[in-house]
Amino acid sequence: MTVMSGIGMAIDGDSGVASLVNPQGTSRAILVCEHASNLMPERFGGLGLSKEQLTSHIAWDPGALELSLRLSSLLDAPLVHQRYSRLLYDCNRPPHAADAVPRMSEIHEIPGNADLDAEALAARAQAYYFPFREALSGFIDARMALPQVPVLVTVHSFTPVYFGKPRSVEIGILHDADPRMALAMADHLKAVCAHDIRLNEPYGPQDGVTHTLREHALPRAIANVMIEIRNDLLADAASVNAIAVLLADAISAANSRMEGERQHV
Numbered sequence: 001m002t003v004m005s006g007i008g009m010a011i012d013g014d015s016g017v018a019s020l021v022n023p024q025g026t027s028r029a030i031l032v033c034e035h036a037s038n039l040m041p042e043r044f045g046g047l048g049l050s051k052e053q054l055t056s057h058i059a060w061d062p063g064a065l066e067l068s069l070r071l072s073s074l075l076d077a078p079l080v081h082q083r084y085s086r087l088l089y090d091c092n093r094p095p096h097a098a099d100a101v102p103r104m105s106e107i108h109e110i111p112g113n114a115d116l117d118a119e120a121l122a123a124r125a126q127a128y129y130f131p132f133r134e135a136l137s138g139f140i141d142a143r144m145a146l147p148q149v150p151v152l153v154t155v156h157s158f159t160p161v162y163f164g165k166p167r168s169v170e171i172g173i174l175h176d177a178d179p180r181m182a183l184a185m186a187d188h189l190k191a192v193c194a195h196d197i198r199l200n201e202p203y204g205p206q207d208g209v210t211h212t213l214r215e216h217a218l219p220r221a222i223a224n225v226m227i228e229i230r231n232d233l234l235a236d237a238a239s240v241n242a243i244a245v246l247l248a249d250a251i252s253a254a255n256s257r258m259e260g261e262r263q264h265v
Contacts, residue, residue, distance in 0.1 A: 017091075017128055018135040020080050021069065027077035028255055030143060032136060032154045032212055034092040036065035036081040047087055047112030058105035059085045061157040063234025068155045070244035075251065077153075078143070080136050082128075087113070089128035092154070092211050099208070100125070106163060133215065140216055151181060151258075152217040152224040153251060157231040158202055169202055170195040171243075172228035176210040177218055180261075181225040184254035193246055195233075202228065223258055 038060040040046055046054055053059065065081060072079040082091050086102075087110055093100040101124050103113050116124070143150045160167055171189065175182035182199060189197045203209040210226060217224035227247060234240050 017083055017131040018080055019083055020078065020135070020139065022072050022076070022078050023139070025072065025076045025078040027075040028148055028151050029071075029075055029077040029153045029251055030140060030150050031068050031072055031075075031077050031079040032152065033061075033064050033068040033079065033081040033156075034090070034132075034154065034212060035061035035086045035156060036068065037083050038085045039083060040085050040088070044088065044112055047110050049087075049108070049110065049112075053108060054085070057157075057159040057231065058108050059087050062231045063229070063240060064155050064157045066237070066240045067157070067229065067234055067244055067247075070240055071153075071155065071248055071251075074244055074248040078139070080139060082132055084128060089124045091129055091132045092209060093129075094211055094215070095122070095125040095129060097208055097211070100129070106159075136212075136216060140220065140222075144220065144222070150222055151251075151255065152213065152222060153181075154212050154224075154226045156226065156228045157234055158228050160230050160232045162202070167202055167230065168196055169198045170230045170233060171197050172199075172201045172203070172226075173197065174200050174204060174210060174226035174228060175224070176205045176213045178213075178224060180258055181223040181254050184257045185225060185227075185250045188250045188253040189246065192249070195246075223254075225254075 038054055040054060068079050068081060071077065087105065088101070090100050090102065101113050101116060101121055103110055140150065140152070158167070158172070173182045173186045173189070186197055186199055189195070213224045213226060229243055233243055
């Protein structure tokens with residue numbers, strides 16, 4: 001794994017907010033994993049949560065980083081990932097979003113976030129959101145200077161049971177205003193596998209989850225997609241690899257389809 005220092009970025013173990021893996025990757029895809037880690041600096045006291053809560057889905061997306069790293073290897077794609085828990089700040093939310101620093105996550109109260117005033121919320125954004133945003137934005141701009149136009153792919157996982165209700169969807173392919181890549185990936189996946197594949201489920205733009213796509217892809221007019229995998233499908237290395245192979249093929253197929261459509265315009 002290659003990790004590069006840069007604006008807002010750090011070698012693992014340093015104090016930076018974002019890590020960049022495989023920066024010289026040859027793929028068009030830029031992978032992003034905003035909920036990669038449940039790391040919590042000691043000074044926050046675990047935000048008053050138990051060890052069990054801090055290892056659960058409320059603190060991060062279990063399996064998402066492992067999946068992202070495997071995709072990075074299979075595609076030879078660069079990956080930008082967040083190094084701290086989304087409970088400190090959710091880097092897939094803008095500072096004005098009510099859940100950027102969540103006071104509740106599903107049924108769990110977050111005591112360390114309960115009484116933050118506007119100044120404290122702004123300090124969290126300055127410490128976590130803006131460095132991550134700048135690091136990702138700077139890297140995308142650098143890739144756009146290359147002859148090959150990039151595509152943005154964000155990688156997430158979701159819990160099989162939410163507010164006590166089981167979820168049957170297994171793979172969600174999400175899009176915002178630009179559906180090109182999502183539609184192409186969904187078509188490919190539905191043709192080659194038996195997983196329950198759905199567009200804009202279990203979340204969609206109406207839930208505020210497509211912020212990274214809106215912030216970084218839509219203004220640059222680059223194709224983009226958000227991937228959500230039910231985390232019981234990422235329970236071990238073999239499962240992660242199986243999903244990664246499936247998604248890598250779908251990303252490649254979508255890129256080929258979009259390139260073909262572009263050439264025929």
